[in-house]
Amino acid sequence: MxxxxxxxxxxxxxxxxxxxxxxxxxxxxxxxxxxxxxxxRMHYAFILLEGARLASRLGLERISALEFGVAGGSGLRWMERHAAEIEKLYPVRIDIYGFDTGGGLPAPKDYRDLPYHWREGFFAMDRPALERSLSRAKLVFGDVAETSRTFFEQFDPAPIAAVAHDLDFYSSTHDALWLFKQDSRFLLPRLFCYFDDTIGTHRELYNDFTGERLAIAEFNREMDDRKIAVPHYLRAREGWGSWRHQIWVCHSFDHPQYNQFISDEDQQLPLVS
Ligand SMILES: C[S@@+](CC[C@H](N)C(=O)[O-])C[C@H]1O[C@@H](n2cnc3c(N)ncnc32)[C@H](O)[C@@H]1O
Incomplete structure (x- = not known):
């Protein structure tokens, strides 16, 4: 420009x-x-800070933050930097996990993965260089269809508070969202998400019938007690960047802490004005 x-x-x-x-x-x-x-990378700061803020209000001392789709690790390194700052603001430890095949994009499965825009092998990574560049994030290599299924057992993670979705495909995002359907002890009652591939340009033409947006829409159709919803206060925040249109919050209405009061105690309005 x-x-x-x-x-x-x-x-x-x-x-x-x-x-x-x-x-x-x-x-x-x-x-x-x-x-x-x-x-x-305000979007990473936002989901991490809001996740930590909610966790501290709920009395949790440890949370997990995930990135689906790591590639060269630029996003994951920003998550590490922001987490270190946010840990100074809230008494919450943030564990970071990055999921990736390790070999770039798999083959698109069908039109829902936008083969007119993505190709198999895009975003190949230099795995040793990536591992050297990270200070605290743990890497989970393999197809997310499998790694999402073994994640809880393998890592025994703290409840998930923040997730950056950057897997590009409908099919991969659908597989990653499997984690959001599991027992509520693995999740915060409101889980802050960034979905990278939801705006794009005249080329991608992202919409609710393909890509990450379709994965969100299907999740919402399938799940009665959990919904990935738009945070309207953020969308209304004129003057902030377009990233705010890429934020969603997964509400788990069935979570034992969903109704726990976390707001300001003093909301009394003047009785006489
Ligand atoms: C656009 S890149 C991620 C970029 C990264 N977030 C950053 O900030 O630099 C998308 C990544 O998603 C990964 N990916 C896509 N589908 C996947 C799947 N089914 N399982 C694991 N990784 C997948 C690819 O390997 C690729 O590295």
Whole structure:
């Protein structure tokens, strides 16, 4: 995008440029910049911070954050950085797990995986380099259709609070969402999710009938007690970036802690105005 395009199409170009500068220079504390939306890879910061905030309100000391689709690990490294900052704000330890085949995209299964946009083998990774670059995240290699089935048994993870979905395909996202259908002890009652492939461009034309959006829609049709829902307050937040349209929250109405009070005690309105 040229500078002219940017100035003519961005509704608040100066404000956005300021945020960009703050995020790049990291001037000010993490929480100060988070409030201003001046944090790089804000979507990861958002799901991790909201997950940790909810966990601390619920009295949990440890949570898990997952990324489905790791590739070179750029996203996972940002999750590690943000988790370290967020652990200073809330008394919650964040364990991070990254899922990937290790060999890039599998073959698309049918039109729902958008073969007009994706090809088998895209996003191949350098596994030793990835492993060297990570400080705390654990990698779960294999097709998510299998690794999602053995994850709880193999890792005995803390309840899942935040998930970044970046598997690109309908079929892979559908398989990953199997975890969201399991016993509520493995999940937070409201689980913060980022779905990367839900906006795209004129090429992908993401919609509710293919790709990640179809996986969300099917989950909601299938599950009575759990719904992956839009956080409307965030969508309404004018001036924040487009990532806020890629956030959903999985509500588990059947979770024993779903109804636990976590809001402000003092919500009394003046009796006489
Ligand atoms: C776009 S890349 C992820 C990029 C990464 N999140 C980042 O921030 O750099 C998508 C990844 O999903 C992985 N993937 C897709 N389908 C998968 C499946 N069924 N099982 C495991 N990994 C899968 C691919 O191997 C690929 O590395």
């Amino acid at each position: 040229s500078v002219l395009d940017y100035l003519m199409t961005e509704p608040m170009p100066l404000r956005r440029a300021l945020k960009y500068l703050l995020a790049r220079t990291e001037i000010g504390s993490f929480s100060f910049r988070y409030r201003l939306e001046a944090v790089r």
